[in-house]
Amino acid sequence: MSAETLAAALARVGSPVDLLRNVATRAHTFPVTPEFTNWRSEQRAWAESCALLDQSHHMTDLFLSGPDALRLLRDLAVNSFEGFGPGKAKQYVAVSPDGYLIGDAILFHLDEGSFDLVGHPMVLDWVQFHLERGDYDVTAERDDNSAVRASGPPVLYRYELQGPTALALVEQASDGPVPTTKFFNMAELTIAGHRVRALRHGMAGQPGFELFGPWADGQDVLDALVTAGADHGLVRAGAKAYSTANLESAWVPAPLPAIFGDDPLLQAYREWLPLSAIGSLGGSHAPADITDYYLTPYDVGYARTVKFDHDFVGRAALEAMAGQQRRTKVTLVWNSDDVTAAVGSMYREGPGAKFMDLPKIRYALHQEDAVLVGGEQVGISLDCGYVANERLMLSLATIDTAHAEPGTEVTVVWGEQPNTAKPQVEEHRQVEIRATVAPAPFVQFARDAYRTR
The missing domain is CATH 2.40.30.110 (Aminomethyltransferase beta-barrel domains)
Incomplete structure (x- = not known):
């Protein structure tokens, strides 16, 4: 590299x-099994029964903790953080000083003062840069994806369950009922004797859960899901099928980050x-x-995400764009x-x-x-x-x-x-x-x- x-x-x-x-740059690939059966059947599973997608390897995690972690995240996001407490998640969107997209990622509020920012590296790099040059009392741990990680397994396993039977499958695999959970909120489950966090989520236009926890627990949890899945039409989906899920749910995965302007902040970046x-x-x-x-948040459907209830990098420029979509x-x-x-x-x-x-x-x-x-x-x-x-x-x-x-x-x-x-x-x-x-x-x-x- x-x-x-x-x-x-x-x-x-x-x-x-x-x-x-x-x-x-080599072609972008997901460092997981390309197909378990064939990608056509695997795509069909999230529409007709349930698909299990292994997200453990292709995304980067930036774990942030400390008294200033929320302030750091708020300083760089167009999102509002009102009511954003532990057990919640959001699509985290950042822009340049000129108001154009840097990118987006999923932000998990794990515990008080503890966060996990997950996704393509564009936004994670931007946050890490500001942390290193700013005055923030924050501890950061970065876990790069398995294609570039220096050694060892991921910190977390992460399994996505998508499809009409996902809820019934999770209920069967759990050692208790699945709590009613709103979209982009988290619940805690017990699967195979392990504590599992479950994000109520949907990547392919279907209902589902994103289950995650310590890597050491991952195989036990996976085995329990596959066993329960035999009664619910579970199909394991590989990288080929997974790469297309966003086309149905309309998430744009990799806009070009707007980092080439003359602003001194961008030059330093x-x-x-x-x-x-x-x-x-x-x-x-x-x-x-x-x-x-370049694209704006409004160009890719993030208008409802933009909130001017706090100061953030790019706010003035983005306010000037508002209403002129x-x-x-x-x-x-x-x-x-x-x-x-x-x-x-x-x-x-x-x-x-x-x-x-x-x-x-x-x-x-x-x-x-x-x-x-x-x-x-x-x-x-x-x-x-x-x-x-x-x-x-x-x-x-x-x-x-x-x-x-x-x-x-x-x-x-x-x-x-x-x-x-x-x-x-x-x-x-x-x-x-x-x-x-x-x-x-x-x-x-x-x-x-x-x-x-």
């Missing part, structure tokens, strides 16, 4: 766009941040100005004939369309493809893949509000021109794929019901 800082790499290359679109922490930028959306890739998060349903033609081009004389590696066809960590209406760009497609439950290729996108009405016909430009030097990019040609705007979340159950169950 390179020790070069992002600032040094930018000084060497000159343009952040050239750096990120051509960075020699780039000098602190290793180049290896930055993922590749790909797609047909290819302006020369890095700020044209230009884009709306939507699902795009790709035209099946056009997708079939793109895939079929690899069987004819080339170059063909950019390869679509099912089920997740995103080939850069930060995927941004142009969305057109009448030849003019009206938005960005951000994450894309195939959902067997719908037999459709879908993408999550943010598009101009004037074109966000369900049923609107748009075009997604697939592939890069010219081809970039990322290892994931082969010689190919751009193709246009018709698409139809649909709501986000796409699944009716997710839109109407799962948060209330």
